Each structure stands twice: as structure tokens, then as C-alpha cells.
Amino acid sequence: MREAPPRRGLSRLSVGQCTIGVGGGVMMTHAAYDCDVLVIGGGIVGLSTAYALQRSAPxxxxxxxxxxxxPARHQTGRNSGVIHSGIYYRPGSLKARYALRGSAELADFCAEHAIAHATTGKLIVATERSELPRLHGLVQRGREHGLPVRELGPAQIAEYEPEVRGLAAIRVGTTGVCDFTAVAGRFAAEVTAAGGIVRYGAEVTSVDRRPWGVAVRTADDTVVRARVLVNCAGLHSDRVARLAGDDPGVRIVPFRGEYFALTRPELVRGLVYPVPDPAFPFLGVHLTRGFDGSVHVGPNAVPALAREGYTWPRVRPAELLSTLSWPGTWQIARRHWRYGAGEVHRSLSRSAFTRAVQRLLPDVTEDDLRPSPAGVRAQAVLKDGTLVDDFLIREAPHTVHVLNAPSPAATACLPIGREVARLALRRAQGTGWKPPAVESGHCV
Known part of the structure; x- marks a missing residue:
């Protein structure tokens, strides 16, 4: 792995035989930049973007x-590992387009690179009559997407999942599971093999945007200069946008997803989901048999008291104040306090969580559930309390900000990476840059 050498000071830069000013609109030379595109964030979206940049513009x-x-220490590495089919998402939305395309591409990528994965299919199960119209709506949506959807009665549910109970269900054949951490690691390896740089332990502390591009300083006082900055900082994406001088228009409000591992994994053969509530971007407590044979139950979704608040005791006062000072946070609380209270109750009460699981899996007991590592979802929220439900990508001079990349971001990492890379390259080419017209390290 190659690392950019430390550079200090932002007003003047000397590289080889080229000494140039970087203020006052003076044009930078190719060699004066440390890189053409700088990506902040080593999760699956940031690394897939870097991978796409090098493949689309060698x-x-x-x-x-x-x-x-x-890589993948936060949202990417702390989820249920499901390759989503796209059945939940509104036709024409970025979520739907990317998931439908990305699920097949990701399975192919995993096969090509010997990454653990399986196409298992999943059941979406209605346990109450009030859920049947929503279940039928999912059937119609799945057919609009061209997905293989089969409607099931109680006896047919038992054929797939003998221990699961429900009034009706649908089976979606294209859903699967994979090791997303390994996918992100493979992207990182491909980037470095192609001559790119992936620097770990490099926390961004400031962003200085100039007429020629951006200069980013890290906690160890290294400065990296680039033509274009791509912000894929996930839980901190709004903060990075503000560092760059942009108003993101949203605030990241963190929600912790709490999981349990099933100590009797033989109770579940594949993937079992409840019918989701359309008022929320969460899919409810579900059962997931992973690529390694373990079964995870969850997530329970509760407000986190820090952006990386994986447990209740994890509190960061400045981040909590940022959440509480955002008007949208109070709008969410006002509109959805009953739903939120139920989630908090299940977080604090093992028996309440068990009862929620028993709706799908009646034989499960409290003793069958062992706490498992939690994740935190970076939920973008507008000032009016609207939960941003689709991918949100915004552009500014020399920058591309990925401000909301919810599930199915991991599933759709390849098409998302290509789209973000396309925007970044367009920004770079807008300055007259043509990759790779000039050999790296030579002055023009």
C-alpha cells in the first residue's frame, strides 16, 4: 500500500521541477495534485466508488x-448481510433501480472473487389480517419489477420454513446473503493493485476548497490535494459536507439496530421477514440465516446517543446535541413517538423483544436469543422531520456528497459506485482534465 507523503501548508506547493502558487485562481499543474479524485470513507460505497473510478477511467x-x-468498520460490516431483491422499493426510485441491477452484479462479483455468498430466497410473512393488503401490494410491486414472486398460504409457508407461522406469505427467489466486509476488502485490494492509495487511520479534520480543487487535512497533519472530493463518510457525511463549506440540507440522525443470534439456528432455514410498515424506512425484526450458517434476529431500531453509539452507554455529548438541535429530530418524535416507544421498550426488555420474534417464530424463547453486535444506521432527516427514503447525492464545486445511502446500499454498491464515479469524473473533466492524458508525476 502506498501512502501520500506528508505535505504541510496550503498556500504554496513545490513538486519536482514545478513550483506553483495555489491561491488567487492560479492554475495547478498535474504533478501538483496528490491525486485526481479523493474519496473520504472506506465503507462499501466509498470503496466501490474508488473501484469504479479506476475501471471506468484507467x-x-x-x-x-x-x-x-x-475497511467496513461501521454500517457495511454491521448489518444482516442480505442481498436485497428490490421488492420493497418504489418503481423508478434510485433504490429500486440500483437494487434490481446491483443484486445480480454483486452475486457475480462474489462468485468471481470467491467471496462467501448464497442466493437463498426469502419469505415475507403476514401474521395479522390487517397486513394482507400490504402483502398483496408487495406482490404487485414485485411483478412490476419483474421479480420471481410466489404467493403462499399457511401450508406452503411450512414447506419452506416448518417452524414459521403466518396467515399468508410471498417468496422472493432472488434474495440472498453475502460477506459484505469481504466485498469491501476486495474493492480495496483492487484499488491498490491498480495503483490507487487506501489510507487507514486517516481521519479528516478540515477541507479547504479552492478554485483549483480541494485540500484535505487529516488528524496527523497530512494534507492531500485533489481535483475532486467525493464524500462517502456515511455516519459523518453531513459533517464532512459542512467542512467543505456546503449546506447539506439534512442532518444525520443515528438509529441503532440491535441484533441477537439464535442459539438454535436449525429453527430457521433461510430469510424470514414481516410485512414492513410503509411509514418507516425500517423493515422490522426479521430472521436471517447468514452465509456462515448462523441466524441473526433483528434489528430493533432505537435512537443512538452517538453516531457510533453501538450500545446505550456510548454517549458523545456534542453529537447528541447536534441531533437534538435539529428541528427534524423533534418532528420525528412528535409524529412517531408511539412507534419509537415500542422500539425502546423492546430494546430494554428481552421478553418484549422475544414476543415480537414469536409472531413469526412461535417456538423461540428468551434463552434462544444471545446478544450480537449492533449496527447504526445513518438516517438523513430533513428539517421538517421527513426521513429521506432514497439515495441522496448532491454536487458542489469540486465535490460530490453522498448524503444518504440507506439499505440497499450494500446490495447496490456496484451501480452506486459507478454513478458516483461518473459524477466525480464529470467534475474533474469540467476543469479540462482528461484521464490519463498526462502521465502521473509530469508537469504540463
Whole structure:
């Protein structure tokens, strides 16, 4: 892995035989940049973007900065590992387009690189009559998407999942599971093999946008200069946007997803989901048999008291104040307090959580549930309390901000990466840059 050498000071830069000013609109030379595109964030979206940049424009100099000591340490590595089919998403939405395309591409990518994965199919189960109209709506939506959807009665449910009970269900054959951490790691390896740089332990502390591009400083006082900045910082994406001088228009409000591992994994053969509530972007407590044979139950979704608040005691006062000072947070609380109270109750009460699971899996007991690592969802919220339900990508001079990348972002990482890369390359080419017209390190 190559690392950019430390550079200090932002007003003047000397590289080889080229000494140039970087203020006052003076044009930078190719060699004066440390890279062409700088990506902040080493999760699956940031790394897929870097991977796409090098595949779509070979020779592009790409650097990824990740504050942790390895890839996929947050949302990517702390989820249920499901390759989503796209059945939940509104036709024409970015979610639907990317998931439908991305699920097949991801399975192919995993097969090509020997990454653990399986296409298992899943059941979406109605346990109450009030859920039947929503279940039928999912059937119609699945057919609009061209997905293989089969309607099931109680006896047919038992054929797939003998221990699961429900009034009716649908089976979606294209859903699967995979090791998303391994996918992100493969992207990182491909980036470095193609000459890119992935720097771990590189937390961004400031962003200085100039007429020629951006200069980013990290906690160790290294400065990296780039033509274009891509913000894929996930839980901190709004903060990075503000560092760049942009108003993101949203605030990241963190929700912790709490999981349990099933100590009797033989109770579940595949993937079992409840009928989701359309008022929320969460899919409810579900059962997931992973690529390794373990079965996870969850998530329970509760407000987190820190952006990386994986437990109740984890509190960061400044981040909590940021959440509480956002008007949208109070709008969410006012509109959905009953739903939120139920989630908090299940978080604090093992018996309440068990009862929620028993709606799908009657034989499960409290003793069957062992706490498992939690995740935190980076939910973008507008000032009026609207939960942003689709991907949100905004552009500004020399920058592309990925401000909301909810599920199915991991499923759709390949098409999302290509789209973000396309926007970044368009920004770079708008300055007259043509990859890779000039060999790296030479002055023009």
C-alpha cells in the first residue's frame, strides 16, 4: 500500500521541477495534485466508488481516506448481510433501480472473487389480517419489477420454513446473503493493485476548497490535494459536507439496530421477514440465516446517543446535541413517538423483544436469543422531520456528497459506485482534465 507523503501548508506547493502558487485562481499543474479524485470513507460505497473510478477511467489517480484501521468498520460490516431483491422499493426510485441491477452484479462479483455468498430466497410473512393488503401490494410491486414472486398460504409457508407461522406469505427467489466486509476488502485490494492509495487511520479534520480543487487535512497533519472530493463518510457525511463549506440540507440522525443470534439456528432455514410498515424506512425484526450458517434476529431500531453509539452507554455529548438541535429530530418524535416507544421498550426488555420474534417464530424463547453486535444506521432527516427514503447525492464545486445511502446500499454498491464515479469524473473533466492524458508525476 502506498501512502501520500506528508505535505504541510496550503498556500504554496513545490513538486519536482514545478513550483506553483495555489491561491488567487492560479492554475495547478498535474504533478501538483496528490491525486485526481479523493474519496473520504472506506465503507462499501466509498470503496466501490474508488473501484469504479479506476475501471471506468484507467490511470485516474485515486486516494481513499478512512479514519478506522481497516475497511467496513461501521454500517457495511454491521448489518444482516442480505442481498436485497428490490421488492420493497418504489418503481423508478434510485433504490429500486440500483437494487434490481446491483443484486445480480454483486452475486457475480462474489462468485468471481470467491467471496462467501448464497442466493437463498426469502419469505415475507403476514401474521395479522390487517397486513394482507400490504402483502398483496408487495406482490404487485414485485411483478412490476419483474421479480420471481410466489404467493403462499399457511401450508406452503411450512414447506419452506416448518417452524414459521403466518396467515399468508410471498417468496422472493432472488434474495440472498453475502460477506459484505469481504466485498469491501476486495474493492480495496483492487484499488491498490491498480495503483490507487487506501489510507487507514486517516481521519479528516478540515477541507479547504479552492478554485483549483480541494485540500484535505487529516488528524496527523497530512494534507492531500485533489481535483475532486467525493464524500462517502456515511455516519459523518453531513459533517464532512459542512467542512467543505456546503449546506447539506439534512442532518444525520443515528438509529441503532440491535441484533441477537439464535442459539438454535436449525429453527430457521433461510430469510424470514414481516410485512414492513410503509411509514418507516425500517423493515422490522426479521430472521436471517447468514452465509456462515448462523441466524441473526433483528434489528430493533432505537435512537443512538452517538453516531457510533453501538450500545446505550456510548454517549458523545456534542453529537447528541447536534441531533437534538435539529428541528427534524423533534418532528420525528412528535409524529412517531408511539412507534419509537415500542422500539425502546423492546430494546430494554428481552421478553418484549422475544414476543415480537414469536409472531413469526412461535417456538423461540428468551434463552434462544444471545446478544450480537449492533449496527447504526445513518438516517438523513430533513428539517421538517421527513426521513429521506432514497439515495441522496448532491454536487458542489469540486465535490460530490453522498448524503444518504440507506439499505440497499450494500446490495447496490456496484451501480452506486459507478454513478458516483461518473459524477466525480464529470467534475474533474469540467476543469479540462482528461484521464490519463498526462502521465502521473509530469508537469504540463
Amino acid at each position: 490511470g485516474t489517480r485515486v486516494t481513499v481516506l478512512e479514519k478506522e484501521d481497516g
